Amino acid sequence: MKALVYEAPYQMTVHDVPVPTVGADEVLIKVAYSGICGSELSGFEGKNSLRKPPLIMGHEFSGVITEIGAQAAITRPDLQVGSQVTANPLVTCGQCEYCLVGRQQLCPKRKLLSASLPGSNAEYVTVTATNVLVLPEGMALTTASLTEPMACAVHTARIVSPHPGETALVVGAGPIGLMTIQALAVYGLKTIYCADLNAERLAMVESLGAVPVNLKEWNGPVDIAIDAVGASATRQSCAKVVRAGGRVAWTGLHEAESALPINDLIRREIVAYGSFAYNPLDFKAALDGLASGVFALQPAWTRIETLEKGSACFEELLHGSSVSKIWLQPGELS
């Protein structure tokens, strides 16, 4: 099969590799669309310790089941060859205390497709049957491949417990920022503000009903501040604009360390959260919301490219693309 293989920083090439063999508890999926994620851009640059070459990236995908392992056929009788699906790429043990209480994202044995397991930037990918979700009738495969990033946004919104009438700031209008605005909106907030430096992305923010702000001249205060970038400056902005007693969530992973005004956070009793990935319920809520249209990225904000264009797409997104999400299409579905 064709696969886009990350070989060294800034080097990603399409190669012929064997189709993965299906484990007893796994299914084989023919990939329809595989979205490029911001976290993979730092991997492409060689700045992500979890992504070591040679590696097939890609973990935001949809496709069609072509083979079902013997055990999976028993545990998931609802899965059929030909089923249109997406999958939660975070494979967890299901046994530890975190898994048992529904915080699978903290499982010490967790493995992510596109980091420690081969990802979906290929014609085929295997995944544990437990992690597979069948698409609701009529849902587009493109839309379905947004489930993973949308699940991150649903999780972040859930963590900060928004109440009707509150205000929130989202820093960063990349795909996660735009999706976080939509995930917050369902809680009935009074105003959702969003800061970004890119004018095209601020236009997307406005069309979602959020209010663009410039952090150079705008100081809040807001009840909730969420960083969807992961730079020191944006993390600090969140700490600055949140009101006394407010909540901050840091979700963007970019710089490994950032200085924060801890004394100020203490004196103003700021509640701070890390928000990482999602649990299976967040994933299901994201899929349902995308299927019903409550969550969406407008078609003009997305683009479909071939696997061969993959490397160029990574470069484009690194340098600030005007599209929000690029999907790689490894082949035609028969």
Ligand SMILES: [Zn+2]
């Ligand atoms: Zn992702």
Ligand SMILES: [Zn+2]
């Ligand atoms: Zn576990």
